[in-house]
Amino acid sequence: MEESKIIKTSAIKSFIKRIYEYWKKRWIRARFKKCKSFNKCIMYNGMAKLSDAHSGTYRFIAAYCDEKLGRRLLEMGFVPGEAISVLTNTGAKGSIMVKVKGSKIVLSNKIADNVLIKR
């Protein structure tokens, strides 16, 4: 009776552990893939989208959006050639925090999608 209980709990534990490890691996792999594709994109095209960027310092090339937003980005300091350091990127549907001209700026993912950067 006692033994079967122990076996049961250990089975559940190992099952949970396996699920956890599976998802962790998946998550790491997806992240690695994303970073790799981003790095490749920068390597071969010389530029990439800001929304895909992982943390690091890049240079701003251009923003493709309507005039109003483009002007606003310009005013915030997104001038071609300006250094942008990406601090955090919460991925799709999230937002991305960058440091431009010494101040932190948050862009939603939709906007960052239209911003091109290079190394």
Added chain:
Amino acid sequence: MWQNKNIIVALAGNPNSGKSTIFNTLAGANQRVGNYPGVTVEKKEGFKTYKDCDITFVDLPGTYSLSAYSQDEVVAGDFLINEKPDIIIHVVDALNMERNLYLFTQLAELDIPIIVALNMIDTLQSQGKIADEKVMSELLGVPVFKTVGSREIGVVNILEYIADDNVESKAFEKIKAAKVDYGQDIKAEADILEPLISKDKGLTQLPKSWLVMKLLDNDPLALKFVSKADNGAEILAQTEKSRNHLKEHFGAQTEIIITGRRYGFANAVTKNVLQDVSRKKTDMTEIIDMFALNRYLGIPIFAAVMYVIFKFTFTLSNPAVKLFGMFFERFGALMGKLLPAGAVKSLIVDGVIGGVGGVLSFFPLILFMFFAIAFFEDSGYMARAAFVMDKIMNRFGLHGKSFLPLMISTNGCAVPGILAARTLDSKRDRLITMFVTPFMICGAKLPIFALIIGAFFSAKYQTGIMFLMYFLSVAIALGAAKLLSKTILRGEPAHFVMELPPYHMPTLKGLLLKMWERGWLYVKKAGTVIMLASILIWAAFTYPKAPVNENLTETETAAIQIQYSAAGRIGNFIEPFFKPIGMDGNRAVALVAGFAAKEIVVSTLGTIYSLGEVNPEESQPLREKIASDPDWSPLKGIVFLIFCLIYIPCIACVVVFFKESGSSFKWLVLLVAGNTVFAWIMSFIVFQIGTLLGL
């Protein structure tokens, strides 16, 4: 120049540059707040007499530039160009000098004397840097004053400088702000445009260099001015030609080149002015952000902050609310004694004093809430909160900041909740948030839930059911938000580009002023309407009068009066509609009464159920009466609660919603009718399924 010594001073600066703090120090308490005509941007004016100088301070909205793309910028630009203030005080955040000086490059082109207030010097020093104001003054060509707005250091010097300017010396006129050198190519095009502009009389009134640069910059405001001129077509053609030429020459849009040049100027000035003296000490902002914006800790910290705001709003304001309530009760009783019995007395005591009391009982609540919100806004946390919550709220078509109104509404009150939706910038997000805020279980709905759940469920299940109800309310609110964002208010939550300002301690004076302005605006805007509405509701419950029957007790008379009044008749009239969701006339009347305020549902039920009692001394509690009534059942109780949860919010809430949604009847009708229909459908589904299952 100013014989009458009446000087208009405009304060310009970036958002979060500490402009309002300096404005409060300069102008003191003598302020006037209004709106600029036609827009929702706040207009703040302050008056001060200093050394026989009448000075009018105008606090312009915080802007990054003077282009005409956001409402704030349009207002600021319009004021500077049309009203022509005598002098501009440009508040520059020393921590963020480059971006702040970008605005300076545009202000300089307006040909208005400028004084620079270099603000937040103390924080700069704590970061191990010093600013040389002499170099800065030389480079910019304007006087520069170091200030610490939060501790009122250095602000007096500015005041002194303005007041000292007398008719003989005319110090202002000597100020010549340095303009950006845009380089040969742009200057050549500007030289072609300038003579064309000087031909027109109207255009010569405007600052010339500003107009030329704005034309090359393709600014809508400048284009509007020019199109009105006699030779407008000629100028526009030349502008187009110049822009195309520059685009060909540089291989980029002219506005990008111009912005680049301006930033180049700002960068050069910043590099010359700022010097590192010691190693950088730890930056508080970085340390706080490490926790507040952490992937895992961010949301718990956000929840804690929201809880603090909630506690502050409701717990600390409690004594004030009670005091107000007691005062109005006493006052009503006093008036009741003084006035002769009759319709007038009833109107004044129940209608007017009750109505005013209703409005003002919210007042301390709202003041406390605005104070808490102002604190977190001014300290710089609110912008971060939006960042933290954005991903979660985006799934439901809401904005990150929508969380605060919902939080305040839960167990609190939807009225300050709807007012708190002001922190949202886009109209669509604000509307959705205001729409779903009343779905939460507010403090006034709680007694209904306590009554019904207490009547039908044993103590073991009560907490569980209550929790389920909370869950249901959140689910309904988020579901409704999703539904709205998919149908009527289609679109994405506003894409945002926003700056996360460094943290700093807000000043008490600034917070109190902000709190008072917003609170007073609420009383002015919503107060009158709420009062009128409560008088109307009072009338609906008092007229027509029931025939007087001397044999009945007081509560019985009250109960008969409810059935006899207009509201009671409406309730009985709509009873057939309530049959399919398992409700009788009594509950319909109570629900109609609930429009006045949700806690009235319980008291109306109490009055109705006291009807026909033989001995009022032996009356059972309402809870037991409902539990023993054959017409109620647990299922009917739950349906009643679901209906209460969703249907039309109370009158105060509706009025505030109406005012905050820009007085549009479309949204009002949607709120009133939509919610009631939605509530009916939900209750119908639950009731019918429940009956089928035989509950």
